[in-house]
Amino acid sequence: MQSVFDQGPPPPCPAPFNMAAYVLSRAKELGDKPALQVVGAEPDILSYGALYDRVTAVAGGLKALGLSEGDRVLFRLGNTPDFPVAYLACIWVGLVPIPASSQLTAFEATEIARQTNPALVLHQVGVSLPDHPAPVLASLPVAEPALPVLGDPNRLAYIIFTSGTSGRPSGVRHAHRAIWARRMMWDGWYSLTEQDRVLHAGAFNWTYTLGTGLMDPWSAGATALIPASGIPSEALGGLVAEHQASIFAAAPGVYRQILKSPLPQMPNLRHGLSAGESLPHAIRRKWAEATGTDIHEALGMSECSTFISGSPSAPAAPNTSGRPQDGRRIAVLHDGQPVAPDTPGLLAIHRDDPGLMLGYLDSDLPSGDWFITADTVSMSAQGDVTYLGRNDDMMNAGGYRVSPLEVEAAFSQSLGITGCAATAVEIKADTQVIALFYTADALIDEAVLRAHAQTLLARYKQPRLYIHRDTLPKGGNGKLNRRLLRDAFEALDD
Numbered sequence: 001m002q003s004v005f006d007q008g009p010p011p012p013c014p015a016p017f018n019m020a021a022y023v024l025s026r027a028k029e030l031g032d033k034p035a036l037q038v039v040g041a042e043p044d045i046l047s048y049g050a051l052y053d054r055v056t057a058v059a060g061g062l063k064a065l066g067l068s069e070g071d072r073v074l075f076r077l078g079n080t081p082d083f084p085v086a087y088l089a090c091i092w093v094g095l096v097p098i099p100a101s102s103q104l105t106a107f108e109a110t111e112i113a114r115q116t117n118p119a120l121v122l123h124q125v126g127v128s129l130p131d132h133p134a135p136v137l138a139s140l141p142v143a144e145p146a147l148p149v150l151g152d153p154n155r156l157a158y159i160i161f162t163s164g165t166s167g168r169p170s171g172v173r174h175a176h177r178a179i180w181a182r183r184m185m186w187d188g189w190y191s192l193t194e195q196d197r198v199l200h201a202g203a204f205n206w207t208y209t210l211g212t213g214l215m216d217p218w219s220a221g222a223t224a225l226i227p228a229s230g231i232p233s234e235a236l237g238g239l240v241a242e243h244q245a246s247i248f249a250a251a252p253g254v255y256r257q258i259l260k261s262p263l264p265q266m267p268n269l270r271h272g273l274s275a276g277e278s279l280p281h282a283i284r285r286k287w288a289e290a291t292g293t294d295i296h297e298a299l300g301m302s303e304c305s306t307f308i309s310g311s312p313s314a315p316a317a318p319n320t321s322g323r324p325q326d327g328r329r330i331a332v333l334h335d336g337q338p339v340a341p342d343t344p345g346l347l348a349i350h351r352d353d354p355g356l357m358l359g360y361l362d363s364d365l366p367s368g369d370w371f372i373t374a375d376t377v378s379m380s381a382q383g384d385v386t387y388l389g390r391n392d393d394m395m396n397a398g399g400y401r402v403s404p405l406e407v408e409a410a411f412s413q414s415l416g417i418t419g420c421a422a423t424a425v426e427i428k429a430d431t432q433v434i435a436l437f438y439t440a441d442a443l444i445d446e447a448v449l450r451a452h453a454q455t456l457l458a459r460y461k462q463p464r465l466y467i468h469r470d471t472l473p474k475g476g477n478g479k480l481n482r483r484l485l486r487d488a489f490e491a492l493d494d
Contacts, residue, residue: 003332003339003379006350010327013180013354016150019157020055020091022179023219027052034223036081036214039199039239041228046081051218053145058089061141062120069094069149071119072159074134075205076109076127078102079229083204084214086122086140091157091176094149098159098171102127102205103458108169112161115171115361153177156358160207162302162401169406171361172302181355182216182305188325189298189309190247190273194221197268199243201227201236201250208276208399211305212249233257241266249273251399255283255295256430263290271296271312276399278387280430281319297321299387301373302401303357304349308385316384323383328353331370332379341381344388348372393482395424397434397460404482407434407463410456415448416440419472422463423482425489433464437485443468 027035030048038044046054062073073090075098077083083099090097100112106128113121113130121136123129129136157176161169186192190212200213204226217224225243227236233254240248241264250258252274272287272295279297287295299321300306307328310316314323324330329350331338339345348370349356359365376388395402407422420438427433436449446466453462467489473481 017153021148056145059092060143060146074118199225199245251276435465436463
């Protein structure tokens with residue numbers, strides 16, 4: 001027996017197809033039903049009818065600018081409803097949005113612009129701008145509503161960026177069909193219905209929010225609830241109760257913050273969702289004790305979103321991340337071959353998965369039947385997947401994947417630093433932060449290091465600890481041994 005999970009392909013994506021038109025396919029029918037409510041501030045409700053009108057008017061405005069199908073549009077937009085509206089409007093008329101985080105510094109935004117060469121930048125005050133010649137619009141354009149551009153579901157729809165092992169952000173190209181593939185999550189993770197009110201703890205401009213908190217609820221005809229900008233994590237439990245949320249989604253760190261305070265009764269809550277990093281068992285248990293509901297975890301990646309999960313109808317077995325969602329074809333490989341059940345190996349996704357990316361920015365999928373990830377897992381004969389860690393040194397900061405090479409590059413050969421290594425360290429049970437270990441002739445003022453990080457790195461990439469070392473450990477091949485640094489630090493901390 002081999003570690004391959006295959007229960008047959010999902011229903012094929014319709015053709016011709018447009019991702020945005022699919023998301024809003026029921027908007028006119030649903031009319032005055034709330035599609036989006038910004039909670040925690042003055043009431044701000046957008047009905048399905050108003051969402052449709054807004055998206056199609058902005059789509060018309062973009063088309064009137066004379067842009068060509070396939071042109072790329074870089075987002076430098078803040079945490080407002082304009083973000084998902086612009087996202088759908090671009091896709092509606094065949095443009096390719098690049099929904100980059102508003103937290104990126106000008107340096108980081110410039111690198112993304114250099115890689116993608118956008119034809120337009122959409123900008124809001126207070127968000128960094130790239131050094132790039134593309135025209136900048138300070139508000140979303142509107143004009144007569146445009147018709148959606150239908151076509152091959154395999155054509156490029158949008159580009160997202162993830163921290164790659166190369167030390168620079170990696171662009172991931174996704175097809176229009178990616179939204180159709182997300183239907184496998186509706187039963188396999190969410191248990192999503194039209195009657196649900198889904199409160200996602202993230203900002204509009206986080207890809208986890210964009211998919212789980214907005215696109216999927218709208219595709220199903222549910223109501224999306226998003227906290228207003230600046231709402232602290234501690235207030236989210238009250239918002240779940242006040243706004244009768246039936247599903248709550250967040251990263252594990254948010255659950256940790258919420259549980260620091262007593263929670264109100266949440267009579268409408270059916271369950272929570274977690275993704276972005278591994279969910280500690282202690283948080284799952286405390287949430288269940290406090291709310292009487294479960295948290296269902298999902299495992300995924302920017303290249304294929306989430307594809308392994310537990311759900312209300314099929315909870316994950318203890319100490320596992322769940323099972324492959326129906327319609328997925330998953331394998332655990334070693335040297336390219338499936339391993340025996342319960343044997344560690346690299347998690348792989350079949351190249352025919354409709355949710356799998358088209359490729360990275362300048363390359364298509366590698367040859368072969370499987371796209372092999374850097375996640376080490378084992379899979380039981382029943383398909384239960386146990387996450388064992390990453391096969392590289394990628395860090396996780398509040399649900400964001402961060403490459404240590406990207407952090408190290410920001411400090412290398414500056415401020416008198418002669419060498420540095422970034423790694424995530426555990427500072428207390430189930431809490432990790434990014435630490436930068438560095439060598440220099442003398443200890444560097446931490447305020448100087450923090451100020452330097454703020455100019456080059458988004459906040460979630462910035463180290464929280466700066467530790468001076470006389471030397472940095474290296475292996476026999478001359479490569480940094482980040483694991484040894486982490487283990488030595490945590491041993492001292494104990």
